[in-house]
Amino acid sequence: MAMIDAEVYETISSVSDNALEVLGILVIISIGITVLFYFVGRAYIRTNLALRRIVSISRSPIYTFFGDSVIGLVTIRAFAANNRFYDKILKLTDGLNRPEIFMWSMNRWLAVRNDFLSGVIVFVTGALVVSSGSIDPGVAGAVLTLALQFTHSMLWLVRNYNMNELNMNAVERVMEYIQISQEPAATEHGKAPAAWPTEGDIRVESLSVQYSVDTPLVLKDLSFEIRPREKIGVVGRTGSGKSTLALTLLRFVDITEGRIFINGIDISQINLADLRSRVTIIPQDPLLFSGSIRFNLDPFGEHDDAILWSALRHAHLIDGEVQAEASAAEIVVNENGNEEENANQNKNERVKITLDSHVSEGGSNFSQGERQLIALARALVRRSKVLILDEATSSVDRDTDDNIQTTIRNEFGEATLLTIAHRWSMATNMTPEYPLSSLRTVMDYTRILVLSEGQIAEFDTPYNLMEDKKSIFHSMCQKYVQSQHHLAVVVHKF
Numbered sequence: 001m002a003m004i005d006a007e008v009y010e011t012i013s014s015v016s017d018n019a020l021e022v023l024g025i026l027v028i029i030s031i032g033i034t035v036l037f038y039f040v041g042r043a044y045i046r047t048n049l050a051l052r053r054i055v056s057i058s059r060s061p062i063y064t065f066f067g068d069s070v071i072g073l074v075t076i077r078a079f080a081a082n083n084r085f086y087d088k089i090l091k092l093t094d095g096l097n098r099p100e101i102f103m104w105s106m107n108r109w110l111a112v113r114n115d116f117l118s119g120v121i122v123f124v125t126g127a128l129v130v131s132s133g134s135i136d137p138g139v140a141g142a143v144l145t146l147a148l149q150f151t152h153s154m155l156w157l158v159r160n161y162n163m164n165e166l167n168m169n170a171v172e173r174v175m176e177y178i179q180i181s182q183e184p185a186a187t188e189h190g191k192a193p194a195a196w197p198t199e200g201d202i203r204v205e206s207l208s209v210q211y212s213v214d215t216p217l218v219l220k221d222l223s224f225e226i227r228p229r230e231k232i233g234v235v236g237r238t239g240s241g242k243s244t245l246a247l248t249l250l251r252f253v254d255i256t257e258g259r260i261f262i263n264g265i266d267i268s269q270i271n272l273a274d275l276r277s278r279v280t281i282i283p284q285d286p287l288l289f290s291g292s293i294r295f296n297l298d299p300f301g302e303h304d305d306a307i308l309w310s311a312l313r314h315a316h317l318i319d320g321e322v323q324a325e326a327s328a329a330e331i332v333v334n335e336n337g338n339e340e341e342n343a344n345q346n347k348n349e350r351v352k353i354t355l356d357s358h359v360s361e362g363g364s365n366f367s368q369g370e371r372q373l374i375a376l377a378r379a380l381v382r383r384s385k386v387l388i389l390d391e392a393t394s395s396v397d398r399d400t401d402d403n404i405q406t407t408i409r410n411e412f413g414e415a416t417l418l419t420i421a422h423r424w425s426m427a428t429n430m431t432p433e434y435p436l437s438s439l440r441t442v443m444d445y446t447r448i449l450v451l452s453e454g455q456i457a458e459f460d461t462p463y464n465l466m467e468d469k470k471s472i473f474h475s476m477c478q479k480y481v482q483s484q485h486h487l488a489v490v491v492h493k494f
């Protein structure tokens with residue numbers, strides 16, 4: 001009891017005194033350190049952010065230049081430009097190193113200030129511990145160690161905060177993509193009738209289109225009607241709105257004003273997936289999916305191989321004999337397993353494209369002309385009632401183009417066809433028998449739609465337009481066909 005009366009009070013009092021002293025020291029140290037580090041950290045983060053941004057900007061030209069140099073290595077060597085390219089890459093590397101050196105110097109700058117502050121803090125803590133006199137040596141040691149640890153942690157807090165701020169830029173960019181307005185989702189109400197379109201008639205009513213609210217109208221108040229099975233050539237000068245019209249028919253570009261009806265249904269009222277699966281477009285530069293030719297022709301596995309082979313043949317990707325050999329090879333391999341595979345290897349080597357041929361991402365292992373032919377084969381498999389060709393055979397040779405035009409005429413006789421003819425440049429080997437490729441393509445079409453600055457300038461049969469000496473179509477043809485005699489031959493021919 002004597003101990004309780006005499007000593008316990010004393011020890012409790014000492015412990016609480018010490019605890020309060022330690023707490024006080026820690027609070028003073030913490031606030032002091034935090035304020036000091038706030039100023040140092042702010043200067044570091046601001047400068048480092050700016051430097052890192054410069055580093056990122058300086059890095060991409062090096063990657064681009066290096067990539068370009070690797071691709072063009074043969075040309076660089078052929079022109080003995082090695083030294084020029086070597087000097088250029090050194091200059092670009094210097095441009096990257098300059099901000100990099102400053103960036104790493106900033107880390108040293110921070111470390112020096114951190115070490116200095118640590119010294120000051122430990123000194124002040126030590127002074128406080130010593131001046132208080134009554135602090136237990138163990139507690140004093142713990143306080144000094146904590147002070148040191150604290151400054152160390154502050155250093156990494158500043159550095160990691162800085163890194164985090166930079167990395168959050170990437171998150172910010174992803175957020176921007178997430179917030180991009182999406183195409184409208186499919187609705188029950190927007191489902192197109194199963195067989196739509198049974199006829200390929202198109203009615204365009206007062207159609208106006210602009211790409212964004214602050215840009216001028218690209219298509220201005222267009223109204224026209226296309227009857228089922230008509231073959232329409234769309235021509236006009238560069239920038240007249242031909243591609244925009246094609247994109248609008250598939251709602252890749254939103255309609256600003258007016259309406260488009262396909263087989264009596266307003267296309268703005270139906271689901272995008274339905275519209276785009278029933279109307280086919282073959283663009284100038286078609287994209288293919290990575291996988292096989294079979295997957296590209298028939299992604300949902302809805303058609304027999306016979307139909308797919310036929311599409312490849314009609315698109316002139318293979319000839320009939322090659323198709324028979326390839327089909328036979330496939331059948332034997334399928335029936336007898338791998339043993340027969342070698343026996344058919346020779347045959348398969350002759351077959352450049354089969355249904356199982358591999359297609360790289362975007363179709364990069366095929367030429368642009370081959371990609372156009374595969375897109376044509378895809379259209380042949382789909383058999384849409386409305387087909388849009390956006391200079392679909394611009395990259396194939398003359399004979400293949402001739403064959404394809406015949407295929408289009410034969411195979412899409414029941415479809416409404418809109419062919420956009422972009423190129424009115426002179427064919428190098430142009431003769432009266434072989435005039436401009438685009439002109440040739442649309443010359444025997446039902447009607448020609450001439451666009452001028454987003455408006456319909458002319459819409460009539462090629463014959464009538466050519467007969468009218470004042471028509472834009474006549475002048476476009478005349479400009480490129482060498483003489484009046486030559487023009488007369490072309491008109492007569494078609």
Ligand SMILES: Nc1ncnc2c1ncn2[C@@H]1O[C@H](COP(=O)(O)OP(=O)(O)OP(=O)(O)O)[C@@H](O)[C@H]1O
Binds near residue numbers: 215236242244
């Ligand atoms: N994505 C876009 N954003 C803004 N304006 C665009 C866009 N695409 C095209 N335009 C503008 O729309 C107009 C019509 O372009 P469009 O590509 O339809 O013409 P075009 O007749 O097909 O030309 P070309 O024969 O040269 O391909 C042009 O003035 C063009 O600058």
